[in-house]
Amino acid sequence: MPAPRKFSRTPEHRRAMLRNLVTSLIEHESIITTHAKAKETQKLADKLISLTKRKDVKQSKQLACADLFKLDRTIPKLFKVLNQRYTNRIGGFTRVLKLEPRLGDHAEQSIVELVDGPKEMRFWLLARIVARLQKQNLPIDELTKHNVSKLIAQRPGGQKEFDDLVERCKEEFYKNPESYENLPPPAEKMRKPYTSYTLKKGIEFLQRPLKSLKSEKSE
Amino acid sequence: MSLSIGLGRLSGLSLPRLPEISIRIPNPFASKPSSSSKPSSSSSQIQSQESGPSLRERLEEYLSNRPIEESFFIDNGILKAAPKQRVSPQKRKQKLYGPGSKQLKFLHHLNRCPSCGHFKRAHTLCMHCVSQIQRVWRRDLHAKESKETYEQKLDEIDRRILYPGKVESEYEKKLKQKSEYVDHRSRTLPVEKKDK
Numbered sequence: 347m348p349a350p351r352k353f354s355r356t357p358e359h360r361r362a363m364l365r366n367l368v369t370s371l372i373e374h375e376s377i378i379t380t381h382a383k384a385k386e387t388q389k390l391a392d393k394l395i396s397l398t399k400r401k402d403v404k405q406s407k408q409l410a411c412a413d414l415f416k417l418d419r420t421i422p423k424l425f426k427v428l429n430q431r432y433t434n435r436i437g438g439f440t441r442v443l444k445l446e447p448r449l450g451d452h453a454e455q456s457i458v459e460l461v462d463g464p465k466e467m468r469f470w471l472l473a474r475i476v477a478r479l480q481k482q483n484l485p486i487d488e489l490t491k492h493n494v495s496k497l498i499a500q501r502p503g504g505q506k507e508f509d510d511l512v513e514r515c516k517e518e519f520y521k522n523p524e525s526y527e528n529l530p531p532p533a534e535k536m537r538k539p540y541t542s543y544t545l546k547k548g549i550e551f552l553q554r555p556l557k558s559l560k561s562e563k564s565e
Numbered sequence: 566m567s568l569s570i571g572l573g574r575l576s577g578l579s580l581p582r583l584p585e586i587s588i589r590i591p592n593p594f595a596s597k598p599s600s601s602s603k604p605s606s607s608s609s610q611i612q613s614q615e616s617g618p619s620l621r622e623r624l625e626e627y628l629s630n631r632p633i634e635e636s637f638f639i640d641n642g643i644l645k646a647a648p649k650q651r652v653s654p655q656k657r658k659q660k661l662y663g664p665g666s667k668q669l670k671f672l673h674h675l676n677r678c679p680s681c682g683h684f685k686r687a688h689t690l691c692m693h694c695v696s697q698i699q700r701v702w703r704r705d706l707h708a709k710e711s712k713e714t715y716e717q718k719l720d721e722i723d724r725r726i727l728y729p730g731k732v733e734s735e736y737e738k739k740l741k742q743k744s745e746y747v748d749h750r751s752r753t754l755p756v757e758k759k760d761k
């Protein structure tokens with residue numbers, strides 16, 4: 347296990363910083379910070395959510411209070427909303443997505459978000475891709491289908507929510523025909539055949555999508 | 566200096582006092598007086614008893630006639646470190662532009678954003694699409710929060726009486742032009758079609 351980051355701060359300062367970050371993550375569902383802070387926040391948030399799954403609720407509430415601020419808002423949300431949302435999940439309650447470096451100091455930025463939440467960037471981006479493909483009258487490629495099925499699987503009423511979001515994305519982002527003029531072909535053609543793509547976890551959702559492409563090329 | 570100390574010593578002997586009082590300005594390079602046991606208040610005691618030009622006048626006189634002291638560090642035989650020669654253009658360029666780490670690098674890890682079709686770094690999100698989505702979130706939030714306030718319902722005349730014109734400070738004026746001086750992330754280039 348790697349050593350926890352110190353962030354050039356005293357222990358009290360570091361703890362307060364992480365408490366602040368986790369508090370705003372629970373409050374707003376998604377935050378943007380530097381990549382290192384994002385990773386530490388993810389760790390702490392995952393710990394806190396798995397705390398809520400313990401049998402002794404009173405004790406776990408006491409423990410959670412030590413790592414949070416704004417207790418009157420965060421504790422009820424953690425133990426009612428988030429606990430209910432992640433009943434089927436064992437771990438992986440949060441997701442870190444890398445962004446471009448920050449403009450002023452060129453620091454690596456990333457998004458930390460709660461999975462299956464209302465502000466899930468991954469979900470929105472995928473809906474955007476599907477919306478664009480539908481606008482272009484292109485078939486939805488296997489990889490996108492696979493990604494969508496992965497995101498929807500644990501969400502209650504996920505399919506309907508996704509379809510609604512696709513319709514909304516069409517209105518928000520692809521209203522003019524100019525907006526999808528210079529758009530890429532389906533993802534299968536963009537991708538090099540079978541590089542850096544392994545499907546260990548997702549086999550149950552789909553039979554290896556790109557293998558057929560590779561065999562076609564070799565023939 | 567020696568005069569004032571001498572005066573102090575003489576005062577006990579009831580000799581006729583001398584009117585002249587010297588003003589002491591510490592000189593770091595002058596030799597220290599041999600006996601410093603005498604109290605410093607002796608000169609001020611004498612000052613109060615004497616009638617003559619005041620301290621202020623004497624100070625002004627002193628300052629106007631002060632001799633110009635030469636700096637210790639000029640022409641004292643000690644040399645300080647300095648470059649022996651100017652750096653030649655060749656060496657300067659070698660230092661500034663030679664190392665590979667200081668040169669611009671090619672970005673080979675580029676992808677195409679699947680939703681907008683422009684270039685983006687591999688393993689990162691497209692900032693254009695992300696910011697567009699965030700803008701939608703922000704709009705949703707404002708739509709949820711904003712309710713019709715009491716001020717909005719007010720009559721036009723009432724509003725003008727209650728809230729007379731506000732004077733903008735320089736800072737507030739500058740804040741309004743924020744978009745001019747704050748850096749913006751430019752959008753990445755679109756992928757051009759290759760002619761084959």
